Amino acid sequence: MNKVKVLLAEDEASLGMIVKESLESRNFMVSHALNGEEALDIYQTEKPNILVLDVMMPKKDGFTLAKEIRSENKNIPIIFLTAKSQTSDVLEGFNHGGNDYLKKPFSMEELIVRIKSLLNRIELKTNVDTIKIGSYIFNYTKQTLEYFKTTETLTHREAQLLFYLFENKNEVLDRTFILNKLWGNDDFFNARSMDVFISKLRKKLKKDPNIQILNVRGFGYKLIC
DSSP states (O other), X not given: OOOOXXXXXXXXXXXXXXXXXXXXXXXXXXXXESSHHHHHHHHHHHOOXXXXXXXXXXXXXXXXXXXXXXTTOSSSOEEEEESOOOHHHHHHHHHTTOXXXXXXXXXXXXXXXXXXXXXXXXXXXXXXXXXXXXXXXXXXXXXXXXXXXXXXXXXXXXXXXXXXXXHTXXXXXXXXXXXXXXXSSOOHHHHHHHHHHHHHHHHHXXXXXXXXXXXXXXXXXXXXX
């Protein structure tokens, strides 16, 4: 099995070395850059599978770097490392193409879980045109839900939400994670908005009685199919 190639951009040399060695001890192949410009060079020459980018870096910050890479590669997963904790900073990261973020300090186990989750998600997306949810056929790319001979169009957010529910089918999809991922923060108003979208998806999936979206109080939602 080929090793996963990780591009780590972290200007704090000691932290970068610790993360690099920890990932390599778990069979990842890691290239470490100390600034954004160096990271861009490595990305262009080594074509990594996933990017782990510190937000605050000299020469080119993580957001700028991610935006440049996203202009030519829409699919490569990007995790931001940030000391910032404000919701606006997290939202900015997602707006610049980030798939996930970790606040410093973080555990290596958590980083590895996030990396594996994103890589699995990318692998799943290669087959999203034929996702079968009970008696439905869900096409993430076209944002459609087909039930036998009838086809219904989903909104972009409905499609995203259904994709994450399917990715975690029969398991709980963390409420806070999905709110931050799709809505930008987990405040009360966004939580209410997500509840509305969950209700819409339930209605669109109700033709198959074997499909349920359960509300796991205090934790999130679970797609049973």
